[in-house]
Amino acid sequence: MPHTKYALSAYYIIAMSEASSNLARFDGMRYGLRTEDHDWHTTFSHVRAEGFGDEVKRRILLGTYALSAGYLDKYYLKALKIRTLIKQDFEHAFKDADVLIAPTMPYPAFKIGEKIDDPISLYLADVETVPINLAGVPSISIPCGSSGGLPIGMQVIGKHFDEAAILRTAYTFEENTDFHKTEGS
């Protein structure tokens, strides 16, 4: 699957670009937070400044940048093309396999707050799951072991609309193992 290495970058460009536009509706006009201002521009600016948290603002800014004049081809449209290639990678792989199996996360759970000031490493934690989202295929995550007392997840990925196969695979795995019965200690 030659294109999955681009999945993380493509995913975040698409997600942030669309979020910057999707979240534009939170302007305080029809519902939600309303600040005490006297005109449209300061009202919606203050509503958005006060209502959104840091991560949301970060994504809106980056997404707005990626969609700006001169950058659309370079980032968003290129990311859409990568998305198509990734989808094709999966379709290709499913010619020889009914389901694919992969780790759900690159490492066991990290501590609360541990990566909060390092957004890039937070985004990197999604590296195993975003290709599935981009390809639009179904996937299920189930326990498959532990490391240092922390559970490890395995994802079973299936063809488009073939949820039955991944559920059957996961169920059969659980029937024959005990990982789902042990809690992390």
Add this chain to the structure above:
Amino acid sequence: MYENPDGVMIGLEVHVQLNRLKTKVFCGCTTDYHNDPPNSHVCPVCLGLPGSLPVINKKAVEAAIKVGLALNCTVEEHTQFYRKNYYYPDLPKGFQITQYDFPISSGGYITIEGEDGEHRVGITRAHMEEDPGRLVHEGTIDKSKYTLIDYNRSGMALLEVVSDPDMRSPKEARRYLDKLRNILEYLDIFDGDLEGALRVDANISIMGGQRAEIKNISSHKGAERALLFEIVRQKNVLRRGGVVVQETRHFDEAREITLSMRSKEEAHDYRYFPEPDLVPLKISGWAPAIKATLPELPDARRLRFVEQYGITDDHAKALTSELKFAIFYEDVAKKVDPKIAAVWVCDVLKGELNYRDLTIEAFKKEHILSVIDLLLNKKITEDGAVDIIRTLLDKGGSPFEIMKEKGLLKVEGDIVSTAAEEAIKENPRAVADYRAGKEKALNSLVGAVMKKTKGRADARTAREMLLDILDKGV
């Protein structure tokens, strides 16, 4: 050949509301909101509430293709929606769903009556988009203490028809708008009388300058006025040695002037990108079936009227320039001599309606048929017929009653000849003049006959009778 001495180039962007559709373009809300209270026809989709998603209205796409075909455009293989991002209170989602690359149709034309005869105006493209809400102010926008928003209009299907810069005068721009509206009404997807049905942005440049875009034009006449002002303004700038810069200007309708809104540098970055919530539509297969439903368009109907009814091209043009008029005429022409019908419907009735600012709905077909019938049976004179039409428009009633009440029943035979004899006796001087070769003297004798019959005699009959008596009485 029109010289176009100032090198005027005008291109128009016309927003056409597809207001004859039953529902809005991305939700099931009704389009029939014009008589209802504000915000009474809204839903999560057209209010842009979180979590709502658009669903394309197939009928709107079909209507848009229909317009494209009627404007001689090529319907594209596939079409796609885009988001145009900007903040404005009337735009609930913070972006407008519109089109950018892959518009629904492009590369057509409209034929208008130009400065030098028939003139073709190219249609660059016609693309679909959603209408924003409507902002309501107390009094004027700059004096109002608040802004109210009515989202009933939000999500109405719009078609933006973009022309090439092919118009060379404000008059041509107005004719283009008239023709476009005319074609749209024939297609039965559009009611031009509803508020906000047709909105115009005009681009204009003259030789040696850059183009200005004029916004806030609300009528065809307004477009002509704004463009006339703009040509004078741009010429004055150049004459003083200045530079006509690319900018957006606002038309102040009351003062009939344009004012600078923003320069090219201040232009927005709309961050267009493909709308992720709507898939691209493959429409190449749709066009043939829709083309088969295209009605006869104004130009075709005009040619047919000339051929089928033997009326003049001027009459045919005037009659077909409004669909309702064309239908009215054709119904009348099926029952009486079409040429006479053209004169009475086009020359007389249309003039009287325009004078009163009324539409054809104000007049009944049966009434014009009765009037023509009375006229052809020589019961009334032409003046009497005009009088009846005017009375019907001003006071109502029926043609026959009005004829009786006003005593318009034409007098003829003995009464006219008696009046003619009297007129000759009472006007020896005119008679002498006539006999001396002054043809005009006869007119005063005709006038005398008309006076005696209180206008109820037919002028031509009176003239003939006078000549008859004068010739005999030598």
